[in-house]
Amino acid sequence: MNTLPASRPEVLFELPPLPAQAAEVPVGLAQRLWQRDGLRQALVLVAIALLWEAAARWAGNDLLLPGFLQAAAAWWDDLCNGELLTRTGISLGLLLQGYGLGIALALGLSAAAVATRTGRDVLSALTALFNPLPAIALLPLALLWFGLGPGSLVFVLVHAVLWPVALATLSGFQGVPETLRMAGRNYGLTGLRYVLHILVPSALPAILSGLRIGWAFAWRTLIAAELFFGASSGRGGLGWYIFQSRNELMTDKVFAGLATVVLIGWLVERFVFDTIERLTVRRWGVQRQ
Numbered sequence: 001m002n003t004l005p006a007s008r009p010e011v012l013f014e015l016p017p018l019p020a021q022a023a024e025v026p027v028g029l030a031q032r033l034w035q036r037d038g039l040r041q042a043l044v045l046v047a048i049a050l051l052w053e054a055a056a057r058w059a060g061n062d063l064l065l066p067g068f069l070q071a072a073a074a075w076w077d078d079l080c081n082g083e084l085l086t087r088t089g090i091s092l093g094l095l096l097q098g099y100g101l102g103i104a105l106a107l108g109l110s111a112a113a114v115a116t117r118t119g120r121d122v123l124s125a126l127t128a129l130f131n132p133l134p135a136i137a138l139l140p141l142a143l144l145w146f147g148l149g150p151g152s153l154v155f156v157l158v159h160a161v162l163w164p165v166a167l168a169t170l171s172g173f174q175g176v177p178e179t180l181r182m183a184g185r186n187y188g189l190t191g192l193r194y195v196l197h198i199l200v201p202s203a204l205p206a207i208l209s210g211l212r213i214g215w216a217f218a219w220r221t222l223i224a225a226e227l228f229f230g231a232s233s234g235r236g237g238l239g240w241y242i243f244q245s246r247n248e249l250m251t252d253k254v255f256a257g258l259a260t261v262v263l264i265g266w267l268v269e270r271f272v273f274d275t276i277e278r279l280t281v282r283r284w285g286v287q288r289q
Contacts, residue, residue: 041266041270045266049068050068052067052068053067053068053069056068056070062251062252063249063251064251065251066251066252066255070252071252071255071256071259072256073252074250074252074253074255074256075256075259075260078253078256083241084241084256084257084260087236087237087238087240087241087257088237088238088260088264089237090236090237090238091222091223091226091236091237091238091239092237092264094150094153094154094157094222094237095157095218095219095222097150097154097157098153098154098155098156098157098158098160098161098218098222099157099161099214099215099218101154101157101158101161102157102158102159102160102161102162102165102214102218103161103165103211103214105158105162105166106161106162106163106165106166106169106210106214107165107166107169109122109123109126109162109166110123110166110169110170110173113166113170114170114173114174120170123166123170126163127163127166127167130159130163131163131164131167133159135156135157135159135160135217135221135225136156136221136224136225136228138155138156138159139152139156139225139228142155142156152225153222153225153226156221156225157218157221157222160214160217160218160221161214161215161217161218162214164210164213164214164217165207165210165211165213165214166210167210168206168207168209168210168211168213169203169206169207169210171206172202172203172204172205172206172207172210173199173203175202175203175206176198176199176202176203177202180198180202181198183198184197184198201280201281204280204281205281208273208276208277208280208281211273212269212273215268215273216265219261219264219265222237222239223238223239223242223261224239225239226238226239226240226243227239227240227242227243238257238260238261241253241257242254242257242258245257
């Protein structure tokens with residue numbers, strides 16, 4: 001007895017024709033410019049400047065709130081006579097020293113934490129103890145230990161950078177998916193090649209986030225420390241420039257110094273960290289655009 005089901009007759013369905021593809025509308029110049037992040041951020045800065053000038057004109061008191069144009073004139077004068085450049089160079093030199101040393105120590109602690117359970121326990125204990133401690137609170141001890149010199153500022157900068165970078169790096173390495181780890185082992189990657197080709201690319205978004213946070217902490221800690229340290233030693237960078245201008249009741253120069261701090265922070269974010277992201281994690285597809 002044949003138990004197989006009867007075969008169904010084949011039917012040929014004709015698909016409807018595809019609709020005509022609409023011609024692509026060329027993107028205008030204004031739309032292309034608006035798609036650039038830098039232009040949109042620049043427009044935000046222009047809007048802030050306009051609001052600042054309007055608020056200053058409404059207040060009518062140059063001592064309390066000078067206008068944007070007045071602060072810009074003071075900024076340009078000190079930029080041309082070299083004072084602002086000198087102060088900025090001092091601050092950036094100290095910042096690079098503390099930031100670089102903090103990153104090196106953070107990577108060392110993170111590597112030990114990834115390699116061994118003991119290193120992970122040590123890093124967890126140290127971050128729980130010292131990460132909540134403001135770096136500027138260590139400045140009095142730094143002055144006792146290192147004296148009135150750059151060593152005191154570098155010490156507090158290392159403290160500001162070390163813990164957030166170490167935590168972000170460890171979190172990035174621990175968050176690497178197990179499938180990527182197994183894929184790397186299946187391809188025979190071991191040792192340094194395994195770290196560079198599997199762990200680092202996958203953990204790089206978290207590492208860059210930690211570097212950004214460490215940079216912000218270090219930059220504002222340095223300015224705050226120079227407000228105190230510069231007053232003690234009679235020299236310093238942008239923080240001392242702001243402090244000295246406040247003592248001389250030159251509020252326009254105070255705003256010029258603050259604007260320089262903000263501008264440097266924006267430039268570093270825009271041209272350093274954004275460029276690194278675009279050339280690495282976004283190109284690799286690890287992070288969404």
